[in-house]
Amino acid sequence: MSLIATVALSALTLNAQSTIFGGEVISPPNMSHMEAAKYAQTEHTFLTSRVAAMGGAFTALGADLSSMSINPAGLGMYRGSALSLSMAYDHTRSTNGTAARGVGKGDFSFNQIGTALNLYQSSGTLASVTLAFGYNRVADLNFRNSAMWGGGEVTIGEFFAEQMYGFNPSALNSSADPFRNSNIYTDEWGGVLAYQTYFIDPALDQNQTFLNNYYVTGVPLENKVNSLLNVESNGSVGEYDFSMGFNFANFLYLGATIAVQDIQQEIYYSYEESYTGATGADELSYTRYTPMVASYGSGVNFKLGAIVRPISALRLGIAYHTPTFVGLTRDYRTYMQTEFANGDAYGANSLTSSYTYSYNSPAKLLLGASLSLGNKAIISVDYDKVWYGNMTMENRDMEEAFAADVANDLGTAENYRAGLEIRPIEQLYLRAGYAYYGTPFNKQTDRYNDDGYPFYGTYKSHSNNFSLGAGWRFASGSSLDFVWTLSRAHYTNSVMYYYSYVDADTSITVAGPTMPNTVHSTNNFGLTYSVRF
Numbered sequence: 001m002s003l004i005a006t007v008a009l010s011a012l013t014l015n016a017q018s019t020i021f022g023g024e025v026i027s028p029p030n031m032s033h034m035e036a037a038k039y040a041q042t043e044h045t046f047l048t049s050r051v052a053a054m055g056g057a058f059t060a061l062g063a064d065l066s067s068m069s070i071n072p073a074g075l076g077m078y079r080g081s082a083l084s085l086s087m088a089y090d091h092t093r094s095t096n097g098t099a100a101r102g103v104g105k106g107d108f109s110f111n112q113i114g115t116a117l118n119l120y121q122s123s124g125t126l127a128s129v130t131l132a133f134g135y136n137r138v139a140d141l142n143f144r145n146s147a148m149w150g151g152g153e154v155t156i157g158e159f160f161a162e163q164m165y166g167f168n169p170s171a172l173n174s175s176a177d178p179f180r181n182s183n184i185y186t187d188e189w190g191g192v193l194a195y196q197t198y199f200i201d202p203a204l205d206q207n208q209t210f211l212n213n214y215y216v217t218g219v220p221l222e223n224k225v226n227s228l229l230n231v232e233s234n235g236s237v238g239e240y241d242f243s244m245g246f247n248f249a250n251f252l253y254l255g256a257t258i259a260v261q262d263i264q265q266e267i268y269y270s271y272e273e274s275y276t277g278a279t280g281a282d283e284l285s286y287t288r289y290t291p292m293v294a295s296y297g298s299g300v301n302f303k304l305g306a307i308v309r310p311i312s313a314l315r316l317g318i319a320y321h322t323p324t325f326v327g328l329t330r331d332y333r334t335y336m337q338t339e340f341a342n343g344d345a346y347g348a349n350s351l352t353s354s355y356t357y358s359y360n361s362p363a364k365l366l367l368g369a370s371l372s373l374g375n376k377a378i379i380s381v382d383y384d385k386v387w388y389g390n391m392t393m394e395n396r397d398m399e400e401a402f403a404a405d406v407a408n409d410l411g412t413a414e415n416y417r418a419g420l421e422i423r424p425i426e427q428l429y430l431r432a433g434y435a436y437y438g439t440p441f442n443k444q445t446d447r448y449n450d451d452g453y454p455f456y457g458t459y460k461s462h463s464n465n466f467s468l469g470a471g472w473r474f475a476s477g478s479s480l481d482f483v484w485t486l487s488r489a490h491y492t493n494s495v496m497y498y499y500s501y502v503d504a505d506t507s508i509t510v511a512g513p514t515m516p517n518t519v520h521s522t523n524n525f526g527l528t529y530s531v532r533f
Contacts, residue, residue, distance in 0.1 A: 017504075021163060021187075023497035023512060024457045025156075025229070025271045028293040029186040029332040031357045031398075033405040034459050035295070037388050037440050039237055039263050040324065040361035042138035044070060044417065044435065045465055046111045048086050049481035049528035053469025054419025055433025057380040059368025060307055060317030062253065065114040065530075068241035069136040071305035071319035071366060072255030075245025078116050078130045084530035086112035091523045094145040097516040105144040109236070111137045111526060116245075127247040139237035141265045143520050144230070145458070149513040152225035155273060156289065157217030158510045159497040160194035164215045169195065169202050179351040186332060189350045190289060193336035197346040199287055218284045224276040227513055229496065235265030235295075243303075250309065257303040261324055266294045271496065286339040297328035299361065317368040323390070324361040329354060358394035359402070362387045377422045384415035388440040411442030429471040431483075437463045441492075458518055463489035478531040484523070491518040 022030075044056025047066035051058050058064065062074025065084050091106040114134020121128050164172070172178050172195040179189060194200045195215070203214035219225070240262065245255040273287045305319035333352040339345045363386075370380035388410040393402035419433040439461045469483035496512035 018500075018502050020500040021159070021498060024494045024515065025269050025289060025291060026159070026187060026190065026497050027457050028267065028269065028291045029189070029330075029353065031328070031330050031355070033391060033393075033402055033410060034457065036326070036359050036361060036391055036393075037410060038459055039139070039295075039326070039328075040386070040388065040391075041437070041440065041460055042237060043437060043463075043465070043487075045467075045485050045487060045524060046088065046109070046137040046140060046526075048084055048112055048530075049469055049483040049526045050429075050431065050471060052485055052524070052526055053431035053433055053467050053471075053481070053483040054380060054421060055417045055435045055465065055467055057368060057370075057382040057417040057419040057433060057435075059305075059319055059366045059382045060315040060370040061368075061378070061380055062245075062307065065116060065132060065134055066112065066136060067245070067255070068114065068132055068134060068243040068257050069138060069239055069259065069303075071307065071317050071368070072132075072243040072245055072257040072303055073253040073305035073307040073317065073319070075116055075130045075132050075243055075255050076128060076247035076253035076307070078118055078128070078245070079121075080532050081116055081118045082530060082532045083115045084112065084528055086110075086526060086528040088524055088526040090140060090142060090525075092143045093521050094143055094518060095521070096145070096147055096518040098147040098149055098513075103144045103146045103230075105142055105232070107142045109137065109140070110135075112528070114241070125249050127250055129247075130245040132243040132245065133241060135238055135240050137236055137238045138261075140522070141233055141235035141237070144232050145518065145520075146231070147229045147513075147515045149227045150224075151276070152227060152513055153221075154510060154512060155217055155219045155225045155275075155287075156271065156497050156512060157194060157199050157219050157284075157287070159499050159512065160191040161200045161215040161217050162499045162501065162508060162510055163188055164191040164195060164200065166213050167191075168213060169210070172196065174348070179353075186353045189334055190291070190336070193289075193334065193348045193350060196348040197336050197338040198340075199284065199336065199338050218282070219275055220277070220280075220283060222277060223283070226274045226276060227496065228270075228272045229515070230270040231267065233265060233267045235263075237264075238262045253307040253309070255305045259301050259303060259324075261299040261301070261326070263295065263297050263299065263326070263328060265296075266292070268292050280341060283341045284338060285341045288337045289334065290336075291332070291334040294331040295328055297326060297356075299324040299326035301325070305366075313372045315370045317366070317370075319366040321364040321366070323363045325358075326361055327356060327358050329356045357398075360392045360394070362389075362391055375423060377420070380419045382415075382417040384413075384417075386413040386415065386440070388413060389442065409442065410440050413438040413440045427473050429473070429481075431467075431469040431471070433465075433467040435465040435467075437465075458491045458494040458515060460489050460491055463487055476531075477533070478529070481528045481530070483526040485526070487520075487522040487524065489520045489522070491520065493517065
């Protein structure tokens with residue numbers, strides 16, 4: 001049974017028999033509800049430098065090409081045409097509560113490019129019409145993480161041994177083509193590799209007869225387990241936007257966007273174990289397990305927005321983003337290597353599995369207000385509501401389990417943003433901002449988390465973003481804007497592997513080490529060049 005089905009079943013009821021398994025290095029092959037939520041956790045940090053510097057609080061502001069991704073009604077603020085290009089350098093440092101040092105990853109990125117074309121200007125009721133199209137990066141998925149534990153008493157070999165219970169060894173040999181066996185699920189491939197590399201062996205009775213499809217690990221119970229996890233992720237979520245903005249009498253602004261999302265992520269895991277006290281010739285001294293998953297796909301959503309300007313200094317904005325209708329392909333493969341105290345070494349690869357999923361990500365409502373203090377300053381605030389609890393899966397074989405997991409774990413997130421822009425002299429703009437992006441988890445999940453309920457992996461719960469920036473407008477009408485953003489994203493704790501089996505007579509639990517209190521701190525340095533014509 002796959003992870004999604006087993007966790008959904010166990011969350012609903014603990015009946016006479018239940019099985020749960022998963023964890024950080026076991027769950028990668030599964031497209032869970034948490035994977036869908038991850039790609040929906042978009043931010044306004046990676047857009048134009050002006051927007052990012054003001055904390056992304058732009059629902060009620062406009063005349064910026066990032067309005068296409070936030071509130072397309074802001075395009076109606078343009079008095080002419082414009083073109084902008086944004087580049088950035090991101091450096092993410094990850095820390096957690098284990099003995100491992102924090103690790104960093106730096107990348108240059110392409111944040112935004114776009115143009116707004118003013119098609120119509122008039123002194124009548126319809127004052128202007130603006131067409132815009134471009135690209136905006138809405139989520140960054142680049143990071144490295146590392147965790148280390150020493151002196152453990154449980155090995156991942158025990159997990160694989162329990163997971164393979166019931167399979168005859170003849171089905172696990174490479175000659176039996178186990179990775180094409182429909183009775184062996186993709187998230188059980190690690191157990192197959194464990195058998196093929198002698199990490200687990202058939203359990204034998206005193207007559208050396210195979211004991212009823214049981215397996216045991218080659219790590220003696222008295223040996224201590226030292227574990228190391230390294231994770232590297234590469235990717236992003238971007239949007240290609242096609243927008244229209246309308247200005248009615250400089251009072252009401254309306255806009256609409258068709259957004260096509262591009263989702264790309266590759267994650268490489270390396271989980272290693274070494275064993276203190278491994279001296280016997282047939283004892284394991286080292287194991288390495290390296291799952292890799294690549295997710296790539298596209299989605300489409302629609303954004304509708306309005307801004308009213310009751311007085312010249314005040315703007316009130318509202319926007320609605322429909323669910324994103326996503327088609328995502330997920331490729332998975334894994335490798336295992338074992339070394340023994342006598343120098344023997346073994347390695348085995350899985351095949352690559354590929355499966356395409358169709359799901360709907362959450363809808364979002366944005367509210368905003370801004371106040372201009374003459375031509376010297378602007379204060380802007382935003383509030384968002386995101387309905388993660390309404391996500392649905394379109395694959396029929398996963399629809400019910402996905403819905404149960406969403407109802408059990410996810411709720412409604414609330415986001416807050418605020419920004420300030422000051423104009424001390426005619427050409428110079430100074431900016432500051434703050435943004436809080438709230439948790440997609442519901443209160444029930446928070447309680448499970450406190451009780452040690454196994455998460456599917458490490459996922460972002462909330463983040464705090466602080467930003468500073470400056471801009472210079474040249475006499476020609478072009479401008480150069482700079483932003484520095486510090487984002488501190490907090491992630492759920494996660495067990496490396498977890499197995500639980502309960503029936504009327506038996507209760508078995510195998511739990512690996514936990515990675516707690518993970519924080520990704522990202523310094524983003526962005527630069528935007530804009531020209532108006």
